[in-house]
Amino acid sequence: MDMLWNGWGDPAEAAPLPDGVRDLLRDLLGVRPADTPPAALADLDVPAPRVGADVLAALARAAGGAASVLTGVPDRVRHTRGKSTPDLLRIRAGEVADAPDAVVLPGGHDEVLAVLRVCAERRVAVVPFGGGTSVTGGLAPDAQGGGFAGVVALDLRRLDRLTALDEVARTAVLDAGLRAPEAERLLGERGFTLGHFPQSFEWATVGGFAATRGSGQASAGYGRFDEMVVGLTVATPEGTLRLGRAPRSAAGPDLRQLVLGSEGAFGVITSVTVRVRPLPRVRAYEGWRFGSFDAGAAALRALAQDGPLPTVLRLSDETETMVGLARPEDIGAADGSADEAADEAAAGGADGSAAGARPGGCLVVTGYEGAAGEAADRRAAAHVVLRAAGGELLGAEPGEAWAQGRYRAPYLRDALLDAGAFAETLETAGFWPALPRLYEAVRGALQETLTAAGTPPLVMCHISHVYETGASLYFTVVGARGDDPLGAWERAKRAAGDAILERGGTISHHHGVGTDHRPWYAREIGPLGVAALRAVKSALDPAGVLNPGVLLPRADE
Amino acid sequence: MDMLWNGWGDPAEAAPLPDGVRDLLRDLLGVRPADTPPAALADLDVPAPRVGADVLAALARAAGGAASVLTGVPDRVRHTRGKSTPDLLRIRAGEVADAPDAVVLPGGHDEVLAVLRVCAERRVAVVPFGGGTSVTGGLAPDAQGGGFAGVVALDLRRLDRLTALDEVARTAVLDAGLRAPEAERLLGERGFTLGHFPQSFEWATVGGFAATRGSGQASAGYGRFDEMVVGLTVATPEGTLRLGRAPRSAAGPDLRQLVLGSEGAFGVITSVTVRVRPLPRVRAYEGWRFGSFDAGAAALRALAQDGPLPTVLRLSDETETMVGLARPEDIGAADGSADEAADEAAAGGADGSAAGARPGGCLVVTGYEGAAGEAADRRAAAHVVLRAAGGELLGAEPGEAWAQGRYRAPYLRDALLDAGAFAETLETAGFWPALPRLYEAVRGALQETLTAAGTPPLVMCHISHVYETGASLYFTVVGARGDDPLGAWERAKRAAGDAILERGGTISHHHGVGTDHRPWYAREIGPLGVAALRAVKSALDPAGVLNPGVLLPRADE
Structure with missing residues (x-):
């Protein structure tokens, strides 16, 4: 099934906001119903393809036949940009001027190589396309200038096999276009799991996880995707890179780590x-209440540094805890709890009703997956640490509720957009001592810029990825969609990016760079870092056709 | 204190082989006493420096004064090549034609930058020099041709401070020239440890660990050095790279991983x-006996994949177990046990006397370090796994003996060389299923080539670094020093390198590439991988003065 072209996921899974929540958004955040309905697919003004029949024929030869080159409007629209909120607002407004000229579906590594050779020869820009879930402009290259003859989306959906599973090494070779649920299904039949469950799980692909350094909700237990990768096969216009002969090596720089995130x-x-x-035998999720975000963060730090680590470990700040009790699906529930929570959130204090029986505080969700005895032992030991850190056990309900709703947030965003609201997320990571000021600075930047734009937002935050030396911060912003939501968000995002860099964070913990984060990424790695990466790009893609302007400025800029 | 110029370590720590062992080496391996004594430092024919007074003056200005530029023969000799056995045989034979022209001792990052600028401008090759412990030609650049005006060793010994310790993030900022024991002392005063204890521990530096991706004997517990690094400051001829704003990031390729191993x-x-x-409260080592190398490897795999991991985990093959009961210092002991062991080893079977009370088998050494309760729990759980895998607990003695002798092997090698023997090591890593054939192939290659050279060797092996998906193999070769030991070893090493590549291993798990492993490294990463790294080098070191020919062929080759 294809993803909804102007929103998230499977249309059948969409759920409108209850009227009560609409009223609440209006009363608390000034959200007004959208005055124009989203554009219809049939009404979109998609430009005629720039590439000619000769290029299309060459692409068809490279990709195994004419059926592998799609030029219809729906296919081109479905490969236009990604799923950031600006992406969605623009496509809902009918902006598809940068639709790719064609979609190419190679059937294997050699066909990908052949497609890249055609594109390099003809100077056609190539956008590698997996699940199409980028939220940082990774599917929106700068290919309008620069002398490109056109743009094709290279959709990897036909590369969808589990080609090897080694039960001794516990390694699996997965085609890059394999979607995560299918990868889990194929591995699960053999008794294994990857353990990578990001919010984009239902749609994103294995290749996309690698290319963007994804991190899943169970990263405390299974690690980040880049930590799971032991080998990579990469097609470039100059040929093939095969990397990873051993789990670890001292033979030079780790080239896998140069491709991961590229x-x-x-x-x-x-x-x-x-x-x-191995597939976990048991899965148990539960909730804890901490008096404050700082107290919760200290508990997470204790677990990350001295163990034991739960498989899932996340901490919502006071606002996120209040809004929906950290249960996204409750925001859409009509039972009134969300109303109360949002009321408290709007009141702005940590003294409202919140997680569990007692008012205030922050919710921690923990999950334990594994062999029965091991997971139980780990849970018992974690309980000791969490109690010592001031935590109050809330039982299974908040944890199970989180697990139930873990992939719902993008659907909720569609419902919020439908209701006329603006909702977007951004994230960063830093070392533990930097986190409090990073948190305040990013939150402040978002609040200030969006309030100045006339749309004071609700800003929520959680920590969902922990390390011995630091952690991630993930911010969700919900507010009214003012007269110029794209402009307002651009200013807010710029202010947040500046705050991240000034306070010692990285511009992305797991969303990637794309085109949106490029200026901050350049600041983060400095001019020499940029020069080193540009040099790598020149060696592997001398024509500069691969995702031009993504990650790095175009060579002609 | 300076390292012995023509051997290892502190001369006061040297110990000659007992006569009984000499006799044994003669009888079993045909080792004859060396017919010429090693050259004396005073007799060495060190060429006159190629760099002129103007260059030396510029280097002195860059490095903080004339006292920072050393041109005396002893200093130049001490910076000639590294500590591989061929390095030692050549320096013992008086070969110092490639001594650096000068040794420069910058006092900080900015002075390193200034030295690099001088060298780039004057086209003087620069050899970064930490502990001088490379065993793969990492200190032996190809700088005799290529139009270089000379070669300087850039010794980092003055960069020797712990400049920051963050007890919340649990991070420390260490100058690159800090030697490991001093780093541990400075951290230990504050209650912390790095946990990196390679065999070169007593001499190697923090910068060297990073530059070569070192892995210590406690890697099961503390990880490899590259896994400990969260940030790097790098001086290049083009300026400074500062990397690592967060524990992990999705902001592009991980540039730290491009510098690590470079x-x-x-x-x-x-x-x-x-x-x-935190400094461990307890340290406990012990020994286990397994019936075979395969059975021991299966036990290590079980611990690596399903836990719990001891802090130290190593398995000796049958031969290494017999020779010295995996206790290097016993080889030098005169109590007869080594004689018996070597006798059995020479007999070539797994049926001789060996680890512990019963004959045959393979020794596993395990160590548990940490907080008292945690380490004890982990030990108890590991016992269950090791017993289930067929292990027989031998008690503390073999473990403690290993711990006592853990840094002695390089001294033993000097004693073996003094006694006329040849002794060298090499190592690799691969995924678990590849290890048995990798083991046989490398062992066979070493046996065959050295036997063909008239010096049938004793080849021992251990696994000392484990991962979920695979492990390292570390080989030690001891034999007679025939008429052409350098030629014979070159052939043996080449055959071993070919066997490693053919059997799916990496050319180095923790020794690095240097100049010795360069051809195999190029095969390992392929021409595109080499092209990518060459491009990085061109961007950061356009004059090509940094360690020319190390890691990659020189640009003019």
Whole structure:
């Protein structure tokens, strides 16, 4: 099934906001119903393809036949940009001027190589396309200028096999276009799991996880995707890179780590060898209440530094805890609890009703997955640490509720957009001592810029990825959609990016760079870092056709 | 104190082989006493420096004064090549034609930058020099041709401070020239440890660990050095790279992983930010006996994949177990046990006397370090796994003996060389299923080539670094020093390298590439991988003065 072209996921899964929540959004945040309905697919003004019949024929030869080159409007629209809120607002407004000229569906590594050769020869820009879930402009290259003859989306959906599973090494070779649920299904039949469950799980692909360094909700237990990768096969216009002869090596720089996070700018990942784990026998989620975000963060730090680590570990700040009790689906529920929570949130204090029986505080969700005895032992030991850190056990309900709703947030965003609201997220990471000021600075930047734009927002935050030396911060912003939501968000995002860099954070913990984060990324790695990466790109993609302007400025800029 | 110029370590720590062992080496391996004594430092024919007074003056200005530029023969000799056995045989034979022209001792990052600018302008090759412990030619650049005006060793010994310790983040900023024991002392005063204890521990530096991706004997518990690094400061001829704003990031490729393992070819690491751990309250080592190398490897795999991991975990094959009961210092002991062991080893079977009370088998050494309760729990759980895998607990003695002798092997090698023997090591890593054939192939290659050279060797092996998906193999070779030991070893090493590549291993798990492993490294990463790294080098070191020929072929080759 294809993803909804102007929103998230499976249209059948969409759920409108209850009237009560609409009223609440209006009363608390000034959200007004959208005055124009979203554009219809049939009404979109998609430009005629720039590439000629000769290019299309060459692409068809490269990709195994004419059926592998799609030029219809729906296909081109479905490959236009990604799923950030600005992406959605623009496509809802009918903006598809940058639709790719064609969609190419190669059937294997060699066909990807052949497509890249055609594109390099003809100077056609190539956008590697997996699940299409980028929220940082990773599917929106700068290919309008720069002398490009056109743009094609290279959709990897036909590369969708589990090609090897080694039960001794516990490694699996997965085609890059394999979607995460299908990867889990194929591995699960053999008794294994990857353990990578990001919010985009239902749609994103294995290759996309590698290209963008995804991190899943169970990263405390299974690690980040880049930590799972032991091998990569990469097609470039100059040929093939095969990386990863051993789990670890001292043979030079780790080239896997140069491809991971390269977002299609250096090559197209066609297959990924990953470490897999036995399917967990038990899964148990539960909730804890902490008096404050700082107290909760200290508890997470204790677990990350001295163990034991739960498989899932996340902490919502006071606002996120109040709004929906950290249960996204409750925001859409009509039972009144969300109203109360949002009321408290709007009141702005940590003294309202919140997680569990007692008022105020912050919700921590923990999950334990694994063999029965091991998971139980780990849970018992974690309880000791969490109690010592001041936590109050709330039981299974908040944890199970989180697990039930874990992939619902993007659907909720569609409902919020439908209701006329604005909702978007951004994230960062830093070392533990930097987090409090990073949190305040980013939150402040978002509040200030959006309030100045006339749309004071609700800003929520959670920590969902922890390390010995630091953690991530994930912010969700909900507010009214003013007269110029794209402009307002651009200013807010710029202020947040500046705050992140000034307070010692990284511009992205797991969303990637794309085109949206490029200026901050350049500041983060400095001019020499940019020069080193540009040099790599020149070596692997001398024509500069791979995702131009993603990750790095175009060579002609 | 300076390291012995023609051997290892502190001369006061040297111990000659007992006569009984000499006799044994003669009888079993045909080792004859060396017919010529090693050259004396005073007799060495060190060429006159190639760099002129103007260059030396410019270097002195860059490095803080004339006292920072050393041109005396002893200083130049001490910076000639590294500590591989061929390095030692050549320096013992008086070969110092490639001594650096000068040794420069900058006092900080900015002085390193200034030295690099001088060298780039004057086209003087620069060899970054930490502890001088490379065993793969990492200190032996190809700088005799290529139009270089000379070669300087850039010794980082003055960069020797712990500049920051963050007890909340558990990170420390260490100058690159800090030697490991001093780093541990400075951290230990504050209650922390790095946990990195390679065999070169007593001499190697923090910067060297990073530049070569070192892995210590406690890697099961503390990780490899590259896994400890969260930040790097790097001086290049083009300026400074400062990397690592967060524990993990999705902001592009991980540039830290491009510098780690770059062996001075891209820049000079001047400071390293590492994750530190609390000093362990308890340290307990013990030994286990397994019936075979395969059975022991299966036990290690079980611990690596399903836990719990001891802090130290190593398995000796049958031969290594017999020779010295995996206790290096016993080989030098005169109590007869080594004689018996070597007798059995020479008999070639797994049926001789060996670890513990019963004959045959393979020794596993395990160590548990940490907080008292945690380490005890982990030990108890590991016992269950090791017993289930067929292990027989031998008690503390073999473990403690290993711990006592853990840094003695390089001294033993000097004694073996003094006694006329040849002794060298090499190592690799691969995924678990590849290990048995990798083991047989490398062992066979070493046996065959050295036997064909008239010096049938004793080849021992251990696994000392484990991962979920695979492990390292570390080989030790001891034999007679025939008429052409350098030629014979070159052939043996080449055959071993070919076997490693053919059997799916990496050319180095923790020794690095240097100049010795360069051809296999190029095969390992392929021409596109080499092209990508060459491009990085061109961007950071356009004059090509940094360790030319190390890691990558020189640009003019």
